[in-house]
Amino acid sequence: MPEPAASAPLVSMQGISKSFPGVQALINVDFDLRPGEIHALMGGNGAGKSTLIKILTGVEKSDSGRILLEGSEVVVRSPKHAQALGISTVYQEINLCSNLTVAENILIGRQPTRFGAVDWKRMNREASGILLRVLGLDVDVTRTLGDYSVAIQQMVAIARALEIESAKVLILDEPTSSLSSHETEQLFEVMRRLRGRHVGIIFITHFIDQVYRVSDRVTIIRNGRLVGTFDTDSLPRMELVEKMIGRTITEFDEVSKAKASTGEQIGAQPVVTAKELGLSGELYPFDLTLYPGEVLGLAGLVGSGRTEAASLLYGLESPDSGSMEVGGKPVGKFSPFASIARGLVLTPEDRKAAGVVEHLSVRENIILALQVGQGWFRYLRRPQQTEIAERYVEILGIATPSLETPVKNLSGGNQQKVILARWLAMNPRVLILDEPTRGIDIGTKAEIQKLVLSLAEEGKACVFISSELEEVMRCSHRIAVMSERRKVAEYGGDVEEKVLMHTIAGGE
Amino acid sequence: MAGTDARHLWRKATESKLFFPLTLLGFILLIDSILVPGFFSFQARGWNLYGSLIDILRNASTIMLLAIGMTLVIATGGVDLSVGAVMAIAASVAALLMNPYVLAKELPPHLMRLINDPNFTFQPLWVVIGVTLLVALLCGLWNGMLVAYVRIQPMVATLILMIAGRGIAQLITNGVRIQIFYEPYAYIGQGWLVLPFSLYLVAITYALTWLLTRRTAIGMFIESVGINARASYFSGISEKRIKMLAYVICALCAGLAGLVASANVKTSDANNIGLTYELDAILAVVIGGTVLGAGGRFSLLGSLLGAIVMQAVTTSMYALGVPAFALQAIKGMAVIVVILLYSEQARSFLRNLGTKTEAGP
Numbered sequence: 001m002p003e004p005a006a007s008a009p010l011v012s013m014q015g016i017s018k019s020f021p022g023v024q025a026l027i028n029v030d031f032d033l034r035p036g037e038i039h040a041l042m043g044g045n046g047a048g049k050s051t052l053i054k055i056l057t058g059v060e061k062s063d064s065g066r067i068l069l070e071g072s073e074v075v076v077r078s079p080k081h082a083q084a085l086g087i088s089t090v091y092q093e094i095n096l097c098s099n100l101t102v103a104e105n106i107l108i109g110r111q112p113t114r115f116g117a118v119d120w121k122r123m124n125r126e127a128s129g130i131l132l133r134v135l136g137l138d139v140d141v142t143r144t145l146g147d148y149s150v151a152i153q154q155m156v157a158i159a160r161a162l163e164i165e166s167a168k169v170l171i172l173d174e175p176t177s178s179l180s181s182h183e184t185e186q187l188f189e190v191m192r193r194l195r196g197r198h199v200g201i202i203f204i205t206h207f208i209d210q211v212y213r214v215s216d217r218v219t220i221i222r223n224g225r226l227v228g229t230f231d232t233d234s235l236p237r238m239e240l241v242e243k244m245i246g247r248t249i250t251e252f253d254e255v256s257k258a259k260a261s262t263g264e265q266i267g268a269q270p271v272v273t274a275k276e277l278g279l280s281g282e283l284y285p286f287d288l289t290l291y292p293g294e295v296l297g298l299a300g301l302v303g304s305g306r307t308e309a310a311s312l313l314y315g316l317e318s319p320d321s322g323s324m325e326v327g328g329k330p331v332g333k334f335s336p337f338a339s340i341a342r343g344l345v346l347t348p349e350d351r352k353a354a355g356v357v358e359h360l361s362v363r364e365n366i367i368l369a370l371q372v373g374q375g376w377f378r379y380l381r382r383p384q385q386t387e388i389a390e391r392y393v394e395i396l397g398i399a400t401p402s403l404e405t406p407v408k409n410l411s412g413g414n415q416q417k418v419i420l421a422r423w424l425a426m427n428p429r430v431l432i433l434d435e436p437t438r439g440i441d442i443g444t445k446a447e448i449q450k451l452v453l454s455l456a457e458e459g460k461a462c463v464f465i466s467s468e469l470e471e472v473m474r475c476s477h478r479i480a481v482m483s484e485r486r487k488v489a490e491y492g493g494d495v496e497e498k499v500l501m502h503t504i505a506g507g508e
Numbered sequence: 509m510a511g512t513d514a515r516h517l518w519r520k521a522t523e524s525k526l527f528f529p530l531t532l533l534g535f536i537l538l539i540d541s542i543l544v545p546g547f548f549s550f551q552a553r554g555w556n557l558y559g560s561l562i563d564i565l566r567n568a569s570t571i572m573l574l575a576i577g578m579t580l581v582i583a584t585g586g587v588d589l590s591v592g593a594v595m596a597i598a599a600s601v602a603a604l605l606m607n608p609y610v611l612a613k614e615l616p617p618h619l620m621r622l623i624n625d626p627n628f629t630f631q632p633l634w635v636v637i638g639v640t641l642l643v644a645l646l647c648g649l650w651n652g653m654l655v656a657y658v659r660i661q662p663m664v665a666t667l668i669l670m671i672a673g674r675g676i677a678q679l680i681t682n683g684v685r686i687q688i689f690y691e692p693y694a695y696i697g698q699g700w701l702v703l704p705f706s707l708y709l710v711a712i713t714y715a716l717t718w719l720l721t722r723r724t725a726i727g728m729f730i731e732s733v734g735i736n737a738r739a740s741y742f743s744g745i746s747e748k749r750i751k752m753l754a755y756v757i758c759a760l761c762a763g764l765a766g767l768v769a770s771a772n773v774k775t776s777d778a779n780n781i782g783l784t785y786e787l788d789a790i791l792a793v794v795i796g797g798t799v800l801g802a803g804g805r806f807s808l809l810g811s812l813l814g815a816i817v818m819q820a821v822t823t824s825m826y827a828l829g830v831p832a833f834a835l836q837a838i839k840g841m842a843v844i845v846v847i848l849l850y851s852e853q854a855r856s857f858l859r860n861l862g863t864k865t866e867a868g869p
Binding site: 316336337339340346348353354355356357358359360364368369371372373374375376377378379380422 | 723724725726728729731732735736738739740741742743744745746804805
């Protein structure tokens with residue numbers, strides 16, 4: 001492995017801050033990339049990784065801080081400008097034309113011409129030369145790109161970025177998430193090859209394994225702050241996980257107290273029992289038992305199968321193996337509607353896309369599910385709707401100018417509360433909360449955590465999913481750990497943080 | 509204080525969905541009143557009222573019917589291009605039911621014997637209307653199935669029936685234009701009861717649709733599906749059934765519009781009945797303030813106003829002597845103006861205009 005030149009960094013981002021309305025996305029973050037290194041960038045959802053990349057590629061403007069490219073300060077005006085500066089990005093979704101040939105994709109816009117017409121022979125020759133030289137890849141460039149696997153397509157994108165845009169900096173944004181293990185290995189091979197050619201590679205991934213397999217250094221961001229940059233070899237796995245999801249501020253003592261006062265359920269009938277529930281390609285079969293009055297934490301990294309487990313339980317997808325019982329009755333039909341009828345509800349991870357109905361008012365959003373239960377024709381009368389909405393706005397402390405305000409005008413935390421209100425109005429038996437506190441300010445976070453515990457105290461069962469380990473530990477009576485799309489372990493609520501992290505990191 | 513109130517009122521008015529359709533309508537009528545003498549005059553013959561305004565309303569009735577159904581479809585985030593073709597199908601079915609002997613001549617002899625009486629018909633009227641609406645309902649189920657269950661893009665899915673529908677309408681009458689002599693039927697399109705009879709049909713359809721959507725949860729569910737289908741699904745709303753319902757209502761409205769249109773010309777003209785009406789209906793809905801493509805909040809009353817605006821433009825053009833072939837081009841211009849007027853920039857400009865003028869000393 002060639003030793004990365006310790007001299008001048010290729011890219012140096014200094015003191016980068018960026019805030020969006022209501023959120024401080026990045027706070028004084030430093031980041032540097034050396035030529036000829038693979039630099040992993042890690043952090044949970046909403047940690048600020050993508051904001052940092054967007055600033056480097058000119059999609060967003062930073063509020064403060066500066067970017068040095070090979071020692072001289074630059075202002076990246078747009079993604080196009082970034083390319084001209086030699087900063088190229090290959091995204092998870094490939095933005096090439098799958099109906100054109102490989103050669104066309106590589107050389108589009110600068111096809112060699114002869115007497116004014118495209119010189120196809122030369123174009124194909126040049127394209128295959130580029131692929132071979134840059135990536136060591138031997139493919140038939142006259143076939144359409146869509147004929148090839150996602151991995152090859154991604155490599156074509158890389159070849160184009162490097163050869164045509166002569167990129168010095170290559171950003172790979174979660175390139176492996178749709179690749180098989182063999183294809184991933186192929187991609188790593190290419191990455192190592194490029195390292196030899198002194199390209200600086202920023203590698204964004206959620207997979208810890210891959211960080212250790214391929215990267216030289218790793219930078220960790222959490223809650224918009226830089227945790228640090230480390231040599232990968234000298235950073236133990238455990239420490240990496242700890243830095244990503246570890247302990248933060250301790251403003252939540254009250255929550256812990258609330259948890260202490262809820263007794264463990266002994267001898268009660270479970271409200272949900274899942275046996276060998278699984279869906280091939282999504283999630284390996286898992287067992288789960290949920291008792292009334294308890295909060296079951298679901299810990300694990302992004303992509304570990306937490307959300308998939310939630311969507312199976314809620315019936316967004318039908319499992320192809322195993323069985324499930326809710327309240328002692330076997331579940332036959334898996335659908336959100338059927339789940340709601342059973343008293344099992346879910347607040348989705350993606351609040352915006354799957355939670356709130358933006359243009360409907362706060363009132364309508366709150367009574368929506370209740371009305372679904374009533375059916376099309378037994379319409380709740382307006383005073384009734386207002387009364388219900390008013391009650392939950394007060395109980396949950398939803399800050400809104402009025403009940404008729406479109407919910408899109410509310411802050412993220414209040415939108416989350418509206419979704420909670422929608423379900424609480426139905427008086428459910430089981431609540432699955434997928435990242436209920438993501439992107440929410442600290443105060444509201446604590447409120448929601450307290451609410452979850454008080455719901456358990458009322459006898460409801462909750463499944464609490466979060467990327468923040470500390471939060472899961474604080475709220476849960478039991479904790480199940482997901483990793484690599486399996487449920488790998490289950491602990492009591494008083495499990496040590498270290499043990500949990502060890503399990504999440506996949507052991508050593 | 510008065511200034512603040514006026515400003516508040518102006519703000520409320522400009523934010524209202526009906527503000528733009530009403531303004532447009534007022535604008536067009538203003539032009540008419542200047543350019544066309546006697547535009548606002550009414551004549552009474554017996555009990556019945558006649559006049560330019562009434563003509564506009566009467567001619568707008570088919571578009572109004574279409575616009576009512578189209579509003580719901582557009583609110584779910586879709587569009588229905590087949591309404592014109594469904595009108596033609598409805599016209600053909602109705603005409604055939606009233607005068608099946610026309611076709612009997614084309615049938616093989618053993619079938620012809622069944623209908624060998626030239627005066628044989630499927631009258632009375634309610635049978636004709638009932639069967640026709642049933643056929644329209646089938647058209648709606650077909651569209652709804654393609655969009656909601658097969659998950660074809662609404663524009664493509666309804667394009668199928670738009671193209672095939674006229675062929676089907678021709679097939680039903682075997683390519684013959686069937687004359688309609690049944691007077692009770694003609695009354696649907698030509699009758700007058702103080703006001704043109706078709707306007708009562710519009711009023712009843714509007715009232716029923718309003719009750720169905722606003723006095724039940726269906727309206728809210730339609731809006732919810734249109735705004736965010738995924739979130740609606742997560743909340744347990746059956747997006748498929750809601751979409752199905754919207755397309756069925758839309759097709760029923762189109763069927764009714766087909767009855768009115770064919771009764772008006774007393775023939776089943778499969779080639780011309782409802783031709784390009786789908787575009788007028790879509791435009792009417794857009795003018796009425798329901799957003800095409802994005803779906804969501806809808807206003808049935810706005811769509812009715814939009815339909816009247818469309819017809820008022822057409823009628824005024826004729827009154828001004830604009831030749832029929834130039835009309836489409838002028839409608840196109842009108843669309844551009846409308847779209848510009850509806851942009852956020854124009855809206856905020858208007859709002860600020862109000863604030864500035866009222867804020868003065």
